[in-house]
Amino acid sequence: MLIDRADRDIYNAKWLISSAGNPSNDELLNDMAAYHVQQGIEKVLKYALHSICGLDETYRGYRTHDIMTLINIVSDHSDFSVPERLINAANDITGWEAHSRYDDSPVSVRDDIAEAISMYEELKEQILHTEEQITKHTEESLSNNKTDSVS
Numbered sequence: 001m002l003i004d005r006a007d008r009d010i011y012n013a014k015w016l017i018s019s020a021g022n023p024s025n026d027e028l029l030n031d032m033a034a035y036h037v038q039q040g041i042e043k044v045l046k047y048a049l050h051s052i053c054g055l056d057e058t059y060r061g062y063r064t065h066d067i068m069t070l071i072n073i074v075s076d077h078s079d080f081s082v083p084e085r086l087i088n089a090a091n092d093i094t095g096w097e098a099h100s101r102y103d104d105s106p107v108s109v110r111d112d113i114a115e116a117i118s119m120y121e122e123l124k125e126q127i128l129h130t131e132e133q134i135t136k137h138t139e140e141s142l143s144n145n146k147t148d149s150v151s
Helices: 002-017 027-051 067-077 084-102 110-150
Strands: none
Touching (some): 002 027
16 A cells, blocks of 8 residues: 555654664765655655545656645645645655755755654645545445435
8 A cells, every 4th residue: 555655665764864773863864764755745645646536546647756746636636735834845855856866965954854754744644534534424425325215
């Protein structure tokens, strides 16, 4: 499941910025953490495209790494509200995907990565709550339809 992969990316990022995983605050390890956070946020947004919007991998916009593009697609296809602080940070976080792997200079610091992890956790919680509400509404509608057809 895509959300499990996103959680693993965040787990890796947390380890890479922890005092145990990165005791010397190595900039390259921080960049690796930034990459994993970007991947986690990207994957959880793609999970939302599927679970909330009903879109799948065949949808053309699904094949992007751009966080703001994914936010816009989710917003265009649902009433789901992405947290404002993620919207404000989307372009910076998107940049972590390539810059953290190819640039010689560091792209992020622990505090920024920790903040992005917090954004991921907030976003994931909202997505799962919305998904739960959609499921509940669907089940209630099906139950009502069965009751109506029996009457």
